[in-house]
Amino acid sequence: MTHLELDSVKKVFGDPEKEGVVAVNDLDIDVPDGDFLVLLGPSGCGKTTTLRMIGGLEDPTEGEVRFDGTVVNDVKARNRDVAMVFQDFALYPHMTVRENLGFGLRRENNDMTGTEIDERVTEVAEMLEIEELLNNKPAQLSGGQKQRVALGRAIIREPRLFLFDEPLANLDAKLRKTMRTEIDELQSEVGITSAYVTHNQEEAMTIADKIAILNDGELQQLGTPDQVFNEPANLFVAQFVGSPDMNLFQGALSERGDSYRIEMDAASFDIPKRLVDTEIDTDEVLVGFRPQDLYQARTRATNGPEFDTQVRVVEPVGTEAIVHGTSALGDVTAKVGRFHDLEPEDQMELTIAPEHVYLFDPTTESLLKGRLVTERAEGGTSADSVEA
Amino acid sequence: MSYVDQAQSSYRSATRYIPESLRVYLPILPVMALVGLFILYPIAQAIYSSFFTKSLLAPSEAEFVGLANYVEIWADPDIHQVLWNTFVWVTVGSLAAIVLGFLMGWLLDEKLPYTSVASAIVLIPWVLPRVVGASIWQFMFGGSQGIVNELLVQMGVIDEYIVMLGANQYSLWPPIIGMVWRLAPLFALLTLTSLQGIDEHLYEAARMDGATPWEQFRYITIPMMKYNLAIGFLLMLIYNVRNFSMVWVMTKGGPGVSSSTLPVMIYRAAFIDFEVGFASALSVLLFVVLLVFSYYYIKFYDKVRGDM
Ligand SMILES: Nc1ncnc2c1ncn2[C@@H]1O[C@H](COP(=O)(O)OP(=O)(O)OP(=O)(O)O)[C@@H](O)[C@H]1O
Numbered sequence: 001m002t003h004l005e006l007d008s009v010k011k012v013f014g015d016p017e018k019e020g021v022v023a024v025n026d027l028d029i030d031v032p033d034g035d036f037l038v039l040l041g042p043s044g045c046g047k048t049t050t051l052r053m054i055g056g057l058e059d060p061t062e063g064e065v066r067f068d069g070t071v072v073n074d075v076k077a078r079n080r081d082v083a084m085v086f087q088d089f090a091l092y093p094h095m096t097v098r099e100n101l102g103f104g105l106r107r108e109n110n111d112m113t114g115t116e117i118d119e120r121v122t123e124v125a126e127m128l129e130i131e132e133l134l135n136n137k138p139a140q141l142s143g144g145q146k147q148r149v150a151l152g153r154a155i156i157r158e159p160r161l162f163l164f165d166e167p168l169a170n171l172d173a174k175l176r177k178t179m180r181t182e183i184d185e186l187q188s189e190v191g192i193t194s195a196y197v198t199h200n201q202e203e204a205m206t207i208a209d210k211i212a213i214l215n216d217g218e219l220q221q222l223g224t225p226d227q228v229f230n231e232p233a234n235l236f237v238a239q240f241v242g243s244p245d246m247n248l249f250q251g252a253l254s255e256r257g258d259s260y261r262i263e264m265d266a267a268s269f270d271i272p273k274r275l276v277d278t279e280i281d282t283d284e285v286l287v288g289f290r291p292q293d294l295y296q297a298r299t300r301a302t303n304g305p306e307f308d309t310q311v312r313v314v315e316p317v318g319t320e321a322i323v324h325g326t327s328a329l330g331d332v333t334a335k336v337g338r339f340h341d342l343e344p345e346d347q348m349e350l351t352i353a354p355e356h357v358y359l360f361d362p363t364t365e366s367l368l369k370g371r372l373v374t375e376r377a378e379g380g381t382s383a384d385s386v387e388a
Numbered sequence: 389m390s391y392v393d394q395a396q397s398s399y400r401s402a403t404r405y406i407p408e409s410l411r412v413y414l415p416i417l418p419v420m421a422l423v424g425l426f427i428l429y430p431i432a433q434a435i436y437s438s439f440f441t442k443s444l445l446a447p448s449e450a451e452f453v454g455l456a457n458y459v460e461i462w463a464d465p466d467i468h469q470v471l472w473n474t475f476v477w478v479t480v481g482s483l484a485a486i487v488l489g490f491l492m493g494w495l496l497d498e499k500l501p502y503t504s505v506a507s508a509i510v511l512i513p514w515v516l517p518r519v520v521g522a523s524i525w526q527f528m529f530g531g532s533q534g535i536v537n538e539l540l541v542q543m544g545v546i547d548e549y550i551v552m553l554g555a556n557q558y559s560l561w562p563p564i565i566g567m568v569w570r571l572a573p574l575f576a577l578l579t580l581t582s583l584q585g586i587d588e589h590l591y592e593a594a595r596m597d598g599a600t601p602w603e604q605f606r607y608i609t610i611p612m613m614k615y616n617l618a619i620g621f622l623l624m625l626i627y628n629v630r631n632f633s634m635v636w637v638m639t640k641g642g643p644g645v646s647s648s649t650l651p652v653m654i655y656r657a658a659f660i661d662f663e664v665g666f667a668s669a670l671s672v673l674l675f676v677v678l679l680v681f682s683y684y685y686i687k688f689y690d691k692v693r694g695d696m
């Protein structure tokens with residue numbers, strides 16, 4: 001059980017005096033005991049580097065890594081009592097599954113007897129349903145089975161921390177979902193603080209207690225899945241989180257009594273000031289609509305903008321459909337419920353409630369107004385089912 | 389009809405009087421002939437000669453003596469010394485070359501700066517012509533100007549220059565040292581490539597599993613390299629058993645037979661004593677030893693390929 005803190009952590013590869021690569025910059029992250037942190041960000045943003053610094057495989061150039069308040073920068077990886085699941089599994093190819101699982105228990109800083117180790121190996125193998133594979137070598141396993149062994153090798157020790165580096169990246173979509181649930185259940189069962197790297201936002205939203213979104217080595221936001229979805233700190237987070245991508249339009253903003261008036265190319269609407277937490281003093285804004293917040297005006301009236309849209313493509317996704325259309329505002333994407341009757345070329349009128357509209361400062365790209373969660377009479381798309 | 393079909397049918401018609409079972413060997417006949425001529429024939433000739441007494445001075449007076457040459461080997465007053473020398477030479481030489489080579493390879497594996505330059509330098513002993521390398525060592529160990537003597541005196545190991553190459557009790561060792569110097573680089577390179585073939589993530593996984601550097605070496609490095617090490621060791625054995633130039637250049641196998649190994653004895657028998665039959669019998673003996681080593685070499689090689 002460990003409270004993990006990263007304090008102003010920086011990692012520069014190469015010669016810091018010359019032009020080293022800044023992989024991670026000034027990172028502050030606090031993960032309370034037992035929490036599941038997900039590090040999310042595009043490729044090359046420093047996720048793996050961060051994880052490796054927590055595990056002790058990489059030394060921070062600056063800053064502190066703390067476990068339960070104790071600085072561990074100088075503690076060697078093998079003494080940190082941290083288990084890591086590598087993206088490519090890194091199973092020991094010359095050992096059987098049984099030996100792979102037991103390896104960590106046989107080390108000198110672990111004084112278990114042979115029988116205790118065997119029992120523990122069997123227990124974990126049963127939990128992961130790999131008992132029949134115990135005598136196989138890794139080369140004889142499928143991707144999903146290797147995955148389980150890698151996972152087993154980590155959980156067998158009950159370490160202070162779990163680190164997962166894109167552990168599901170090599171699996172097919174179905175297995176990924178199953179394994180994701182398994183990791184989630186397992187972690188809440190054993191309650192060990194975990195850090196999990198992914199660049200899949202959907203995975204992050206499902207599994208995380210807290211998400212840390214990184215870009216170019218810098219922390220963009222640290223928050224719960226709801227927070228990063230509804231109140232993204234900036235445009236980057238707003239665009240990275242949520243699927244399909246947020247619709248963005250330019251707009252002009254003016255104050256009108258106790259409302260802000262937003263004027264876009266072909267629509268305008270008012271946002272009551274009580275829905276806005278920040279003091280807005282720009283007259284240009286970026287207006288964001290989440291596809292799942294758009295409705296057909298004929299099914300639901302709002303105080304928000306209404307705009308005509310011609311359907312271009314209808315993409316069914318499970319019980320819903322993603323509609324790409326051309327509107328007076330520009331290209332627009334909307335997510336509609338199951339009982340739609342839309343086809344290409346159809347005309348429809350889309351609308352969005354003012355509380356769901358996002359506003360960003362176009363120069364600093366920081367959030368001016370986020371999405372307020374309200375009871376929805378219909379549609380079935382609330383923030384809780386973002387991943388659907 | 390494709391060209392392949394055409395070629396097949398014209399091959400069939402051209403060879404129609406040859407039975408099907410033999411016809412399939414026809415295309416590899418040239419290779420078989422070459423192998424036969426250059427490999428099998430000399431071996432057969434050596435075995436055949438070993439049943440005769442035959443002098444190089446009067447080859448036509450060869451006389452069939454059955455196994456007499458082999459009996460003579462057994463009775464030879466020198467043979468025990470020579471076999472023992474060969475055994476020491478092969479085991480000590482190979483082990484030392486492996487330990488040293490492993491160390492060199494391990495150092496080359498990114499623990500030394502300028503790895504590529506260093507690997508090139510390390511290979512020099514292997515690349516030098518054998519006689520040149522052997523001469524260098526002969527010079528270094530040799531009589532009054534030998535640098536080795538000077539070094540030992542400087543280090544206080546000995547008080548005054550001693551005769552090394554010409555003394556019965558020492559003469560075997562300088563050639564072994566020379567041979568280790570020649571073979572270690574080869575093994576260093578083998579070590580280097582197999583070390584570099586080990587996925588860095590395995591070490592990281594082991595570190596996360598709490599393994600100390602020694603445990604990483606013991607449980608990751610060694611097992612991952614064991615086939616390469618075994619094959620390298622067998623290669624060293626084979627090289628060492630066959631070696632002739634290092635001993636010949638440095639000591640001519642002497643004084644007496646104090647530094648003679650089997651190949652040196654064969655050379656002496658054939659080209660100094662001109663006893664071709666006796667030399668052939670010795671060669672057959674060496675051949676059998678090599679065959680045993682080669683058998684294990686091939687078995688290991690198959691196992692490695694099977695594991696991959
Ligand atoms: N050992 C290294 N030497 C030099 N640069 C490195 C090293 N490791 C990582 N980098 C650089 O640091 C940056 C962050 O790399 P990192 O591996 O942490 O990214 P990531 O977020 O894990 O990306 P991905 O999603 O592709 O795995 C990259 O620009 C990368 O090129």
Ligand SMILES: [Mg+2]
Pocket residue numbers: 047048049
């Ligand atoms: Mg990575």
